[in-house]
Amino acid sequence: MLQMGLFQFKVTRSALIIIVSLYTVTFLNDVFNVKLLDWILGSSGNYLYLSATYFLHFLIYVTLLSLFAHNRYIKYILAIFLLIATISGYFIDTYSVIIDEQMLFNTLETNINEAGDLMSLALGGYILVYFLIPLYLINKCSVIQTTWQSSLKSQIKLLIAGFLLIIITLYSLSPYFISFFREQKEITSYVNPLKTIGAIRDLIAHHSLFDNPEHQRIALDAKLSNTQKKPVLNIFIVGETVRADHLSLNGYSKNTNPLLSQQEIVNFSNVSSCATLTRLSLPCMFGIDERDSFDVDDAKFKDNVLDILQRAGVFVLWKDNNSSSKDVATRVNYESYLKPQRCNPECRDIELLNGLEEQIASNKGKNMLFLLHSMGSHGPAYYKRVPDEFKKFTPICETNQLESCSIDELRNSYDNTIVYADYFINSAIEFAKKYSDEYQTSVFYVSDHGESLGEDGLFLHGLPYTFAPKNQTHVPLIFWADDYSEFNYDNLKKKSHLEYSHDNIFHTLLGLFGVETEVYKKSLDLLSIN
Numbered sequence: 125m126l127q128m129g130l131f132q133f134k135v136t137r138s139a140l141i142i143i144v145s146l147y148t149v150t151f152l153n154d155v156f157n158v159k160l161l162d163w164i165l166g167s168s169g170n171y172l173y174l175s176a177t178y179f180l181h182f183l184i185y186v187t188l189l190s191l192f193a194h195n196r197y198i199k200y201i202l203a204i205f206l207l208i209a210t211i212s213g214y215f216i217d218t219y220s221v222i223i224d225e226q227m228l229f230n231t232l233e234t235n236i237n238e239a240g241d242l243m244s245l246a247l248g249g250y251i252l253v254y255f256l257i258p259l260y261l262i263n264k265c266s267v268i269q270t271t272w273q274s275s276l277k278s279q280i281k282l283l284i285a286g287f288l289l290i291i292i293t294l295y296s297l298s299p300y301f302i303s304f305f306r307e308q309k310e311i312t313s314y315v316n317p318l319k320t321i322g323a324i325r326d327l328i329a330h331h332s333l334f335d336n337p338e339h340q341r342i343a344l345d346a347k348l349s350n351t352q353k354k355p356v357l358n359i360f361i362v363g364e365t366v367r368a369d370h371l372s373l374n375g376y377s378k379n380t381n382p383l384l385s386q387q388e389i390v391n392f393s394n395v396s397s398c399a400t401l402t403r404l405s406l407p408c409m410f411g412i413d414e415r416d417s418f419d420v421d422d423a424k425f426k427d428n429v430l431d432i433l434q435r436a437g438v439f440v441l442w443k444d445n446n447s448s449s450k451d452v453a454t455r456v457n458y459e460s461y462l463k464p465q466r467c468n469p470e471c472r473d474i475e476l477l478n479g480l481e482e483q484i485a486s487n488k489g490k491n492m493l494f495l496l497h498s499m500g501s502h503g504p505a506y507y508k509r510v511p512d513e514f515k516k517f518t519p520i521c522e523t524n525q526l527e528s529c530s531i532d533e534l535r536n537s538y539d540n541t542i543v544y545a546d547y548f549i550n551s552a553i554e555f556a557k558k559y560s561d562e563y564q565t566s567v568f569y570v571s572d573h574g575e576s577l578g579e580d581g582l583f584l585h586g587l588p589y590t591f592a593p594k595n596q597t598h599v600p601l602i603f604w605a606d607d608y609s610e611f612n613y614d615n616l617k618k619k620s621h622l623e624y625s626h627d628n629i630f631h632t633l634l635g636l637f638g639v640e641t642e643v644y645k646k647s648l649d650l651l652s653i654n
Contacts, residue, residue: 145185187286209317210255219583349638357563363571364500383550398626405572501541560606
């Protein structure tokens with residue numbers, strides 16, 4: 125029942141729930157509705173299936189809200205529901221991202237500068253149109269008050285009606301829905317805000333106030349080999365959001381690697397990341413568990429390769445120009461560059477090399493591992509990642525609203541970040557060369573994950589690995605050494621096109637430093653694969 129008065133609406137609780145549910149399904153689910161329509165029409169379906177899916181989506185929200193939206197708090201519940209739907213709807217519609225537990229956790233770990241890159245006038249306008257105006261109208265509604273017995277009866281009726289209609293809808297078209305839910309998991313991942321609410325529930329369940337499990341120490345037998353001619357000095361650069369197919373080293377049409385192409389490097393051209401999010405990729409990359417068995421919650425309380433190297437006698441230092449080490453470097457030396465007073469407008473990756481000379485002097489004669497976590501190609505504000513002198517490709521996209529830029533502008537902006545990464549990696553190599561008389565020096569570079577640049581309407585990264593496109597999982601991995609006699613350079617070059625992954629990193633670092641331990645697998649060591 126809906127009654128209109130001067131500047132105010134009188135509405136029953138049930139009618140308000142139905143209106144908000146209908147509004148959410150219609151206006152805040154563009155990506156889901158479009159993908160659903162494309163799939164149904166592309167698979168010779170008909171509008172009956174489309175209507176049934178739309179109706180089912182609507183019924184789910186009616187049932188969900190009728191369960192929680194009591195008379196006294198209904199406006200607050202609806203406001204929270206719409207706020208979640210609006211914010212997640214903006215990022216889904218703008219970047220075609222899928223919001224799950226890992227995406228939310230990654231967002232919570234994002235620093236202020238990175239979060240600022242996601243803010244825009246478009247987001248403000250979206251919130252105004254799709255949240256604040258509806259919220260104003262809801263606030264103008266006067267919910268018709270009844271006794272609590274009558275209110276409870278109405279609530280139960282709506283809940284039962286919604287539940288029964290869901291059952292009837294599913295049953296009447298069961299062959300279609302069985303096929304849809306089994307085969308179209310990607311489409312269902314865009315249901316808004318149901319997917320986001322589920323992700324929030326999972327996040328709370330998995331990261332609540334439970335006691336932390338006991339830390340698991342592994343490779344307690346680890347020790348350095350006594351056969352090394354010189355101590356090892358390795359600079360390991362963790363790239364950010366770099367996709368392998370935009371390196372000219374891998375055949376990309378633009379010359380994004382003018383400096384590295386002049387170095388005697390080994391370019392592993394067919395490497396897969398462990399995940400599409402930094403929060404998952406970093407612990408997996410440095411952990412002993414391979415991608416198929418990796419669990420990020422377990423990894424937090426288990427030794428990784430940095431812990432093992434440090435225990436064996438290697439000096440380990442993690443320097444960060446990104447959000448954090450994602451718990452990888454919690455037990456080794458750590459230094460963050462993310463201090464506003466240090467850099468303006470932001471710290472450049474090249475500055476991670478500052479201070480390494482002093483560290484080498486302080487640890488003279490020791491085996492040393494310096495991990496440099498770069499800002500790399502972090503989006504969506506790619507143009508911010510590059511000093512003006514490295515903006516080689518123009519015109520560029522000078523906004524974080526990627527959908528407003530042309531494909532050429534977007535790719536130019538992204539490719540400029542690769543040019544700068546080329547400069548940074550080359551600088552690390554030139555730095556390491558200065559110590560080649562005293563140390564066995566080497567440089568590793570590997571990115572945490574890739575990036576989508578508008579292909580199939582997708583932007584950024586973070587899609588579940590099962591259906592993530594290759595450009596989010598295909599990453600560069602580059603190795604340079606001052607003396608390849610230890611590694612059989614010709615053989616490495618011949619094998620560099622084979623399939624590898626982040627799973628190789630753990631064992632490669634152990635092998636590089638000559639660490640002897642039962643957990644080391646020579647078959648996964650990139651530098652020892654025959």
